[in-house]
Amino acid sequence: MKKTFWKKLPKPFFCLAPMSDVTDAAFRRIIAKYSKENLPASGGPDVMWTEFVSADGLALGNKDEIIKNLKFTAKERPIVAQIFGANPDNIAKAARIIQDLKFDGLDINMGCPDKKVEKQGAGAGLMKDAKLAQKIITAAKKGALKLPISIKTRIGYSKNEIQTWIPALLKTDISALTIHFRTRKEMSRVPAKWHLANEIVRMRDEIAPNTLIIGNGDVSDLEDARAKAKDTGVDGIMIGRGVFGNPWFFSGKTTDTHDKLRVLIEHAKLFEKLCKHKSFAVMKKHFKAYISGWDGAKQLRMKLMSAKNADDVEKIIKKSMHK
Secondary structure (H helix, E strand, O other): OOOOHHHHOOOOEEEEOOOOOOOOHHHHHHHHHHHOOOOOOOOOOOEEEOOOEEHHHHHHOOHHHHHHHHOOOHHHOOEEEEEEOOOHHHHHHHHHHHHHOOOOEEEEEEOOOOHHHHHOOOHHHHHHOHHHHHHHHHHHHHHOOOOOEEEEEEOOOOOOOHHHHHHHHHOOOOOEEEEEOOOOOOOOOOOOOHHHHHHHHHHHHHHOOOOEEEEEOOOOOHHHHHHHHHHHOOOEEEEOHHHOOOOOHHHOOOOOHHHHHHHHHHHHHHHHHHOOOOOHHHHHHHHHHHOOOOOOHHHHHHHHOOOOOHHHHHHHHHHHHOO
16 A cells, blocks of 8 residues: 555544535635644644545546536645546546546545435445445556545445445555445434444454544534544544534634624635636525524525625625624
């Protein structure tokens, strides 16, 4: 296994999860600013992920359009690009493109429950075909010879399948394996099954001692993340929903309503600047995440839903702050 950034990380380390239409260039830059800049070396996240992109699209489609979702800055490093797909040839081609874009690592999604993704045999669909999953990992390694390959998956499709599924992945000698401790069928409707982490760590120790194990699911704050790492022995923790609307998550800083509203305006302006290829309506999910938990939050959210651009967002928020 190559010596890569994965081996230089602290233990435990903390990662920003890939989330479609959330962890875009604008949100990652906001996180890099408020959870990384002007902080001691322990400031995080230790690793960032992009939102996933289609390997088929990169290999065969409008590559330039898709690459817009993969733009990043040096302040986001180390950064891992995530792809999805079920065609080994296209995975290899996409991996080569990711390497050329100078990412620090390549991650393959093998857990996404989106029906359109599964219909291609990709995402969570790969849990039904371990041999194809292994071929895809081999293809990614051939396509990106210089990059470490990692996988993000779940504990099974409709039931706990860690006894068969996890070893199949570990045998491919990947650099890191992120496990969301729910099945595809469970989505996020039940608590994450963190008690399975110890067993997965034992499997790793026996099959692939050099592979790092990252746990994911229901992490509320940094203190919770550290406790989960200590209790289970995983090397790192990946945080998804906990970061949503809270760019300060990895700094451990406590913020007030004024901070959140100020940064939401900044976020909206950055989205407009960096994500011109996306509809501004994507920001609506951020309105809900930033604005909650205080009197009048619901009314402000409702007003923001009519915002067509960042100027509208700023005007609505500033008007509410001067009431």
